[in-house]
Structures are given as C-alpha cells and as structure tokens.
Amino acid sequence: MSIHPLEATARAMVAGSKGILAADESTGTIEKRFASIKVESTEENRRAYRDMLFSAKGLGQYISGVILYDETIRQKAADGTPFVDLLGKAGIIPGIKVDTGAKNLALCPGEKVTEGLDNLAKRCAEYVKLGAKFAKWRAVIEIGADMPSSTCIAANAHALARYAAICQEAGLVPIVEPEVLMDGNHIIHRCEEVTEWTLNAVYEALYMHRVILEHSVLKPSMVISGKDCPEQAGVEEVAERTVRVLKRCVPAAVAGIVFLSGGQSDEVATEHLNAMNKLFKGQLPWPLSFSYGRALQQPALKGWKGSSANVAAAQAALLHRAKMNSLACSGSYTQDLERQARAA
Numbered sequence: 448m449s450i451h452p453l454e455a456t457a458r459a460m461v462a463g464s465k466g467i468l469a470a471d472e473s474t475g476t477i478e479k480r481f482a483s484i485k486v487e488s489t490e491e492n493r494r495a496y497r498d499m500l501f502s503a504k505g506l507g508q509y510i511s512g513v514i515l516y517d518e519t520i521r522q523k524a525a526d527g528t529p530f531v532d533l534l535g536k537a538g539i540i541p542g543i544k545v546d547t548g549a550k551n552l553a554l555c556p557g558e559k560v561t562e563g564l565d566n567l568a569k570r571c572a573e574y575v576k577l578g579a580k581f582a583k584w585r586a587v588i589e590i591g592a593d594m595p596s597s598t599c600i601a602a603n604a605h606a607l608a609r610y611a612a613i614c615q616e617a618g619l620v621p622i623v624e625p626e627v628l629m630d631g632n633h634i635i636h637r638c639e640e641v642t643e644w645t646l647n648a649v650y651e652a653l654y655m656h657r658v659i660l661e662h663s664v665l666k667p668s669m670v671i672s673g674k675d676c677p678e679q680a681g682v683e684e685v686a687e688r689t690v691r692v693l694k695r696c697v698p699a700a701v702a703g704i705v706f707l708s709g710g711q712s713d714e715v716a717t718e719h720l721n722a723m724n725k726l727f728k729g730q731l732p733w734p735l736s737f738s739y740g741r742a743l744q745q746p747a748l749k750g751w752k753g754s755s756a757n758v759a760a761a762q763a764a765l766l767h768r769a770k771m772n773s774l775a776c777s778g779s780y781t782q783d784l785e786r787q788a789r790a791a
Contacts, residue, residue: 453662454702456580457620460540460664461703461734464776465511467622468769469707469740470497471544471583472516480741486753494522499751500744501533503762509769512540514583514622514738520574531578542581542622543574545610549587558599561586561606564613571617581620583666584610588627588645590637590673600648608652615662622705622738624666625649629709631673635680639670639688646696660700666738667693668709669719682715686722690731699732706735708742713768714785716742717775725778737772 450458460467472480477496478488486492497519500506513534520543524533531541547563561584571582586603588595603625611621627642646667653660670688672680680688693704708716716739723735737743746768751761767788774780 457702721775
C-alpha cells in the first residue's frame with residue numbers, strides 16, 4: 448500500500464535517530480542572540496550565520512529537518528545556492544515557521560494566544576513553491592497564579608488545530624507545538640497537570656478540525672520544574688513524568704514527537720531526552736526525538752562570533768551537539784562522551 452506524501456515526510460522527520468534544527472528565530476530574537484556575541488544583526492550577518500549552520504559537512508547524519516524563518520527561506524549560501532537547495536543536497540528537509548508570534552489574549556491578563564491565521568493558506572502555498580515540506584506553529588502556556596485559564600488553553604488549542612488543517616490542505620506537514628513555559632516557581636507536579644490538560648485540549652481540537660494525525664508531528668515541552676522552583680526534579684523523574692503524560696494524551700497515530708528545549712541548558716536537554724529513550728526503549732508507539740534551537744546552536748554561536756575565521760570551529764560545535772542528541776534518541780548518550788569532547 449502506498450504511503451501518502453505527507454505521511455512519508457512526517458516519518459522521515461523522526462527517522463533514524465535524527466532530529467530537527469530550529470533555526471526560525473524572528474528578527475527580534477536573533478538580534479538578542481547576536482547582541483550576546485556583540486555582532487550587529489544585519490541581513491548579511493544573519494545570512495552568514497545561517498550559512499555557517501546549514502553548510503556544516505555531515506549535518507545530515509544527525510539532523511532530518513531545519514525550521515526556517517520567512518527571511519531565511521528566501522536567502523542563499525555564499526556560493527549562490529538557495530538555502531532550501533543546500534539543505535536538500537544534504538538530505539535535510541526544509542520547513543518554515545508560519546505563526547506571527549504570541550500576542551496578549553483579550554480579557555486574560557498575562558496570557559497569550561498565537562496569531563497568524565490571517566492569509567495563512569496563501570502564505571503556505573507560497574512556502575510550498577519556495578520548497579518547504581513542513582511548517583511550525585508555537586503556542587505558549589504560562590503557569591502562574593490563576594494561570595493558565597480555560598480560555599487560554601481553548602484559544603491556543605483552536606489556533607493550533609486551524610493552523611494544522613490549513614497546512615495539510617496546502618501540502619505541508621504541521622509541527623504542532625504547545626509549549627508549557629518553564630518560567631515560574633511551580634513544582635513539577637503542576638507542570639505535569641498543565642501539560643496533560645493542554646495536550647488533551649489540543650488533540651480534541653485537532654480531531655474537530657479533521658487533522659490527519661499520521662501527517663503530523665508533535666513538538667511538546669518536557670514536564671519539568673519551574674526554573675525558579677527551589678526543588679528541581681531529577682533527570683529520571685522528568686523522563687518518567689513526561690512519558691506518562693504523552694502516553695495518556697498523544698494518539699499512537701501521530702508520526703513522532705520532537706521535544707523543544709524550552710530554555711534548558713544544552714547538556715540537560717540532551718540528558719532528559721536520553722533518559723526517556725533509555726527507560727522506555729521499545730515501549731512507545733512513536734519515536735522521541737528533538738527539535739532544539741538554542742540547545743543546538745548556542746555553542747556554535749559562541750564559537751562563530753561573527754567571523755569567517757571561526758566557521759570551522761563553530762560547525763564542529765554544532766555537529767557535536769547534534770551528534771549527542773542523535774545518540775540520546777536511542778538512549779546511547781553518556782556524560783563520558785561530553786568529557787571526551789571537551790578534552791579533545
């Protein structure tokens with residue numbers, strides 16, 4: 448029996464212990480990242496930085512896809528090759544961020560709803576012509592006093608479902624990203640409770656909007672303690688609680704799950720993913736992989752510093768983190784590998 452092209456793409460995005468590089472920072476976000484290394488955020492500097500990332504030899508061994516930004520999908524490498532073609536030659540699937548950011552949710556102080564549904568079908572059609580094969584939309588759920596509200600959960604679930612349906616109709620695999628933020632001092636149990644509530648609402652909305660789950664990928668946050676919580680849960684507890692929620696809420700038909708790092712440090716994000724795959728090897732209906740942005744890019748960004756002389760070292764740092772996370776997809780990552788890399 449033949450496989451639908453969207454299902455084939457969705458499967459390829461999570462196959463072979465590979466993950467997704469999120470390089471879809473908005474102009475404002477990348478300006479902040481560049482400020483940390485004292486590099487001006489000009490269009491040429493942004494292009495050069497993405498060129499450094501995408502042209503790293505061997506990146507396709509560990510990375511299945513890259514999420515691009517509207518500016519980036521239109522840019523070219525230094526030799527004139529469009530980034531979409533550069534990635535394709537490396538066996539990497541190009542994707543695109545299609546939301547326009549989280550905005551204040553009316554009558555719900557402190558809460559956000561992600562916007563970008565206006566003209567989304569038209570934009571998706573253009574992105575398909577530019578070479579995109581999948582898309583991404585991020586919703587943010589904050590935990591706090593009297594938050595999240597039922598209104599916030601419902602509004603973001605509805606937007607995610609409408610986005611996913613529009614993408615599938617246009618020929619794009621939707622990455623559905625409901626992020627429960629780690630900001631706050633809440634204990635891990637509260638994060639687990641909110642994550643379960645959010646995912647249940649999202650999958651109910653996806654069903655109502657006729658989204659085909661086999662043609663989709665989920666990008667959730669992990670169940671972790673709030674970053675200001677005095678008692679931080681250990682690696683195994685994070686793994687156990689995260690998988691428990693996923694088993695309760697995510698249908699087996701979903702092609703795969705790629706976690707966001709959500710502000711975790713590079714190595715901690717890898718350790719959490721590794722623990723899940725090690726503890727639950729062979730027990731889950733979907734592969735657990737990664738779709739990290741800062742947790743993959745930060746060492747490369749620091750190594751690059753805006754200079755072409757540092758490209759090789761920056762690419763080596765990127766490849767190392769990509770390899771470590773690829774190993775985590777099979778539960779094969781160890782701290783010894785990190786120490787060996789630092790000693791080399």
